[in-house]
Amino acid sequence: MKDIAKPDIATLVKLQEAETEIVRLQAVLEKVEKEKTKLASRLKQFEKALVQNREDLVRAQSACRDSEHEIQIVDDRIIKSNENLRMVKTNKEYTVLLREVDDNKKRKDALETELLEFMDEREKSQTIATESEREYELLSEQITAQQAEMEKKCSDDKELLEEYLAQQKDIGKRLDSSLMVRFRKISKMNQGSAVTSVSHAVCSGCFMNIPPQLYIEVQRGSSLISCPQCSRILYYVNID
Ligand SMILES: [Zn+2]
Numbered sequence: 001m002k003d004i005a006k007p008d009i010a011t012l013v014k015l016q017e018a019e020t021e022i023v024r025l026q027a028v029l030e031k032v033e034k035e036k037t038k039l040a041s042r043l044k045q046f047e048k049a050l051v052q053n054r055e056d057l058v059r060a061q062s063a064c065r066d067s068e069h070e071i072q073i074v075d076d077r078i079i080k081s082n083e084n085l086r087m088v089k090t091n092k093e094y095t096v097l098l099r100e101v102d103d104n105k106k107r108k109d110a111l112e113t114e115l116l117e118f119m120d121e122r123e124k125s126q127t128i129a130t131e132s133e134r135e136y137e138l139l140s141e142q143i144t145a146q147q148a149e150m151e152k153k154c155s156d157d158k159e160l161l162e163e164y165l166a167q168q169k170d171i172g173k174r175l176d177s178s179l180m181v182r183f184r185k186i187s188k189m190n191q192g193s194a195v196t197s198v199s200h201a202v203c204s205g206c207f208m209n210i211p212p213q214l215y216i217e218v219q220r221g222s223s224l225i226s227c228p229q230c231s232r233i234l235y236y237v238n239i240d
Contacts, residue, residue: 008179009221009235011171015183016195018168023192025161032154039143046136053125053132060122067115074108179224186231196232199239206230 081101088094172180187194196205201215208229210218218225219236227234 008175008224011174012179012183012195012224012233013235015168015171015175016193018164018171019183019187019192019194021164022161022168023187025157025164028157029154029161032150036147036150039146043136043139043143046132046139050129050132050136053129057122057125057129060118060125063118064115064122067111067118071108071111071115074104074111078104078108183233186226186233190230190232194232196227196230196234197237198227198234199237203227203230203232203234205232210234 078101081097081104085094085097085101088097175183183194190205193205196203198204198210198215198218201210201212202208203210205227206229208227210227214225214228217223218234221236225234226232
């Protein structure tokens with residue numbers, strides 16, 4: 001391991017400070033994004049229900065129209081048969097037409113009963129669709145407001161994150177590229193913690209005791225020492 005100048009440790013500590021903030025802010029922002037996605041999918045569910053309810057209403061309306069149309073056709077047939085009744089010449093014709101009128105009246109009765117059921121269904125579907133629309137509008141407003149509020153709240157964090165990223169990039173320019181690679185690797189291993197202090201021979205990253213010889217080297221600060229347990233780059237702080 002090559003020796004590094006002492007100021008590099010101070011630079012690494014600054015790099016770590018930025019890294020800690022970056023990791024924290026990224027976690028906060030990720031959580032906000034997740035919340036926003038959750039809200040959006042909740043709204044989507046309501047939208048699906050609304051579409052279903054609207055379709056049910058259209059079906060019910062169409063069933064009523066079809067039924068009314070059919071009643072109209074049967075009605076026309078009854079009128080026509082009644083007209084024909086006045087013009088019949090034989091008894092046989094009269095009986096046939098009379099039966100026709102009778103059959104059509106029965107058919108009309110049955111259709112009218114069915115229509116009442118369809119109308120009942122249509123009314124229920126209308127109520128459900130209206131209620132569903134109202135609920136959706138309300139939730140949509142609520143969720144949009146919540147998302148905007150979240151967006152507003154995390155805009156400061158986003159700005160701060162950009163600042164730390166820029167700061168880190170700036171610090172990185174002053175460090176050896178292999179050191180940056182090492183920093184990145186250790187940070188990834190330890191959830192954003194790559195550089196940590198040592199006092200009383202204890203690594204404050206993993207709380208392991210540092211072997212005496214290594215501790216002396218850390219105290220001397222003339223080279224970059226990694227913790228044998230967690231690999232974090234160590235620097236010495238004197239705490240009494
Ligand atoms: Zn350690």
